[in-house]
Amino acid sequence: MTAVLQTQGLGKKYGRRWALRNCTLDVPAGRVVGLVGPNGAGKTTLLNLAVGQLQPTSGGITVLGGRPASGPEQLAGVGFVAQSTPTYAGLSIAEHLRLGARLNPGWDGAVARDRIGRLGLDPAQRAGKLSGGQRAQLALTLGIAKRPRLLILDEPVAALDPLARSEFLQVLMEAAAEHRLSVVLSSHLVADLERICDHLIVLVDSRVQVAGGVDELLATHHRLTGPRLHPVRLPAGRHVLSERYTDRQTTLIVRADTPVFDPAWTVGPVGLEDLVLTYMARPTDTGRQSALEVQR
Numbered sequence: 588m589t590a591v592l593q594t595q596g597l598g599k600k601y602g603r604r605w606a607l608r609n610c611t612l613d614v615p616a617g618r619v620v621g622l623v624g625p626n627g628a629g630k631t632t633l634l635n636l637a638v639g640q641l642q643p644t645s646g647g648i649t650v651l652g653g654r655p656a657s658g659p660e661q662l663a664g665v666g667f668v669a670q671s672t673p674t675y676a677g678l679s680i681a682e683h684l685r686l687g688a689r690l691n692p693g694w695d696g697a698v699a700r701d702r703i704g705r706l707g708l709d710p711a712q713r714a715g716k717l718s719g720g721q722r723a724q725l726a727l728t729l730g731i732a733k734r735p736r737l738l739i740l741d742e743p744v745a746a747l748d749p750l751a752r753s754e755f756l757q758v759l760m761e762a763a764a765e766h767r768l769s770v771v772l773s774s775h776l777v778a779d780l781e782r783i784c785d786h787l788i789v790l791v792d793s794r795v796q797v798a799g800g801v802d803e804l805l806a807t808h809h810r811l812t813g814p815r816l817h818p819v820r821l822p823a824g825r826h827v828l829s830e831r832y833t834d835r836q837t838t839l840i841v842r843a844d845t846p847v848f849d850p851a852w853t854v855g856p857v858g859l860e861d862l863v864l865t866y867m868a869r870p871t872d873t874g875r876q877s878a879l880e881v882q883r
């Protein structure tokens with residue numbers, strides 16, 4: 588697997604407090620990768636380290652094979668749409684595009700103008716007068732027209748209404764396919780991630796709880812329902828991730844790399860939302876990357 592972003596024991600401390608600690612992960616190239624995890628898991632810290640806006644306190648991070656923001660090639664290769672989708676309120680859309688052209692050697696003016704046209708935005712409009720959704724689209728346009736190899740987006744759609752969110756994700760999906768971008772997108776909205784991501788990383792307390800292709804994750808996780816049994820015994824190779832009991836019934840979420848055929852259990856699929864919630868609820872495995880990594 589070629590990785591566009593790799594961390595090894597990465598940590599960032601603010602004063603005496605760790606925002607990210609001992610984080611080890613790989614982000615594969617050529618994928619749209621969803622980064623999900625609870626509040627405070629360290630997602631924003633990780634993404635800011637990846638774009639060189641923060642410096643690590645410990646451990647290492649490699650982006651596109653080099654140190655983040657370490658030179659012109661690195662800076663040109665990585666696009667970033669931050670949480671607040673920052674734009675300059677006093678500048679018009681056209682001025683943003685001119686600024687983009689000045690600052691980015693690989694700037695694709697035709698892509699930028701085409702996207703602004705397709706969005707129906709007036710180039711003379713000031714960014715400060717745009718709606719939240721339009722501002723997010725402008726920030727995304729700047730990120731795409733830079734023609735990076737890796738585009739990183741930190742919760743870009745959190746403040747958008749469902750329609751604006753859907754339009755934003757549509758543009759992102761089109762750009763990822765058209766320009767063969769590697770994308771890392773953090774979000775709490777699993778349904779959105781399911782729509783556009785082909786790879787998922789669940790980060791809890793700086794640790795990767797599970798990572799893998801979305802199809803593989805869905806194929807290897809199952810909901811087993813059966814009579815109340817305690818303790819539960821399953822054949823080797825099945826990892827029980829969660830157990831729920833009622834008076835009569837046991838429900839398990841299980842990871843199994845081979846199909847589960849067991850007459851004692853009714854086997855059903857697990858949706859991505861439930862899968863993410865299951866891993867978010869599990870205690871973190873301190874000190875090493877989760878053994879539950881699913882590779883293509």
Ligand SMILES: Nc1ncnc2c1ncn2[C@@H]1O[C@H](COP(=O)(O)OP(=O)(O)OP(=O)(O)O)[C@@H](O)[C@H]1O
Nearest residue numbers: 601605606607624625626627628629630631632633
């Ligand atoms: N500038 C800062 N100064 C001090 N502590 C910080 C700072 N930024 C983040 N933290 C702390 O670091 C931890 C990780 O924060 P981070 O924003 O990276 O998490 P997150 O996973 O992005 O959370 P969310 O989903 O809420 O955006 C949190 O406990 C947070 O309070």
